[in-house]
Amino acid sequence: MKDVANAAAPLRIAIVGAGAAGTLVALNVVRRSEPGTTLALTFVDPAEDLVVGAAFSTTDPRHLLNVPAAGMSFDPEDRFDFATWCSDQGMVDADEASYWFAPRREWARYLRQRWQETLAAACDRVTVTHVRRRATGLVPDGTGITVTVEGDEPLQADRAVLATGLPSVGDSWAPRDLAGEPRYVADPWRPGALEALLADDEDVLVVGTGLTMVDVALSALGEAGSGRRVVALSRNGRLPQPHAPAYLGEVVPDVRAWGSTLPEVRAAVHAHVGAVEQLNGDWRPAIDGIRYRVAELWKRLSESDREAFLRDVAGEWGVRRHRIPPASQAALEEHQAAGRLEVRAGKITAVEGTEGGVEVATADGDQLRFGWVVNCTGPRSDVRTLGNPVLDGLLGVGDRTPVAVTDGLGLGLVTRDGQVLGADGDPLPLWTLGALRRGELWESTAIPEIRVQAGEVAAALLAD
Template identity: 45%
Template sequence: MTENPRRVAVVGAGASGALTAAQLLRRAALAGVPLDVRLIDRAPAPGRGAAYATTADHHLLNVPAGRMSAFADAPDDFVHWLARRAPGVHTAADHVPRRLYGAYLGEVLAAAEARAGAARLHRVDDRVVSARRAGEGMSLRLGTGRRLDADAVVLALGTFPPDNAWAPGRLRRSPRFVADPWAPGALRGLPEHQDLLLLGTGLTMIDVALVLARPGRRVHAVSRHGLVPRPHAATALPPARPPQVDPAAGLPGVRRALLAHVSACRRTHGDWRVGIDSLRPVTAALWQGLSPADRIRFQTEDRRLWDVHRHRAAPATARAFAAAVAEGWITVGPGELADAAPTGDGVRVRLRDGRALTVGAVLNCTGPQADVRRVPDPLVAVLLGAGLAEPDDLGQGFRTDALGRVRPADGSPPAPLWTLGALRRGSLLESTAIPEIRAQAGEVAGDILAGAG
């Protein structure tokens, strides 16, 4: 008698969903385990998501190609894929267009499907709007009203659209407000010969500003700190050993130790980036060792400075941005929105320092919504409302165990529900880059196939 396949629903087909599905198929094939993987998303192609759906060649990966393999046990896989696609064009040190990485993830998943043995992959062109326990498994309700039952569910939801609660109501209702610059077609139809205002000065701002900047138009970018992501080094840097830091010393002690370590790396290697990059293996442990009060303090006092040094821009992107600033096409600095009033042909903006601007449109470049309690996703709301999940201490994701299994609010045995990526950021601090996501995808797949559901 043929064994019934284990049914796994992966909700979301972006990078984290594609990597999880590929890991499930690979591991099931190696173990000879029958598996039925349902990959649920309305996206036209797997592996793209918001980050890798862009078609602009100047939207580059923020990590060199040599560190972007889909599999930790095959670190050169992406570089070899690039070489097969375009021999001699890209090296492991290059920051390649993000659209190429999206295509790569799609082929990774297709290859895993082709070699899956008794495992099967099914694409479901729909979205999940609700979930509940059903015996030992889960029952999902889709946007079309259909029900899908599964023995295990993986939430691979990626990042969420930016928050716009900060914007005055009359601005939010105006067609001259771009609530999410990554939404399909969001940048089309902007006034050609008027200045623009971008709220937020992170990596999203850089990408958007470079699309919009041109002679005859000034793109203003402001944020509370006015800090812009630092560039990656133009050439590969040597590795350094991570420091030994005791989080029990509290946030002030950790700060002092890390600053001393980065300074020592700069003296030894000539670049502060060596010190920052060496923290990757110990970041989660340091974060988890801090008290809840220290984590909150880090968020308010240190997070922005950490982000601009840790999440850097590709060298070519940074050079293009600096050139546009030098030309006067882009201005960037500190500033907070006090009011914005749409007019007949633009938006009249007042900043808290008294400055006034008239622009053709205001664009929300503040980055993804970080508070899981405020995301406009019906599935997240249902899971929180039913107690199948609870926010972490900072509200930046779901509370999970070490392998990504979602913990219920009442402390009862968990549902067969896992997550990875952005929904684990509150407990790991760093959880949105491919090196972290590919490791999590492997852990989740292994836990599910071990029969933990």
């Protein structure tokens, strides 16, 4: 392996995926590297700019962070950095900034600014290249790793990071292939996906009632006074819970005696939540405290318990753990009270395109007509089925030889503290973080977790 102290030969690091996670790794690598170290960083991502993945490419100011500003600093050791940045920018009063839910586009601007400042401070010992192409493969070659790129030369690196983020959206609910329907929005996270929908006033069916539905409904309904109606439908009609109006703290439990089976852990969680609720009058500090213990508890569960968790518990956990800001909740309630937004439980049995719209049938026998149908059922969970060429290549999808493997449920890659293990169990010169570590950690998709992982990955990339 390269001696990183040798200033003459730069350490070449390829970062596949330049979203929030990839950018946080790069930022940590530059900040943590010794002044004598030279670095050649290459982002590989078709996106035009950094930090524009599924969550942060939105330009709609109604799309708010679902984590208060105090949880969104790029540096967990400098907790209030983002909150202070927001108040310095004049977006919020300093005394309210830490529990403020900023528009997500502002966080992207913040992270890009911190990245540029970090780069400027490193002067010319760091070179950065952005290859605006999709990566198609990662091939370790004994001394380093080759990144193959769509329509471009392969790229040689000493070490690489795979930060391709949230899996692509799934639509297993759809009664048939809707890909050809002009008024069906299959992936609302794709930049510009809602443009045509926002340009008219037709009614909208949103399939799914989670966080993505909240974004889409608030955009589609726009300012009060629009004549449009939105119906949000899911199997259980369950909405995300709102954050409390003010910060309530976190009660981190001692989980040593919580057992190692799903029934034992569930019982312990219920007891903890009940006790905290009795003491504080609110369940939220209990759930927020458990967040710090999720990885530890997840590790204890057998594969069949994890499967049962995904099937029976993950939905209920998700609506309490990933909450919406009070302002989004108030806007939803206002739209519901005015009859512009209806949230329903149901199952779609048929979808047919008609002249300028879509007819939808439900299992209850309803026949509904909408101008648009938007898929907000969230990401697919099995990374083996995403059709992302870089993952397919790595995992040997098709008849290729696998370089790396996933956990049994396909939730993420098998790693040792983020360093990807080869199919033979040996560590590769490749690290990953975020959604691709869900198999090992479960809660691994939000910035409070990703920023810690980014620091750890950066330290490993710089280590001999």
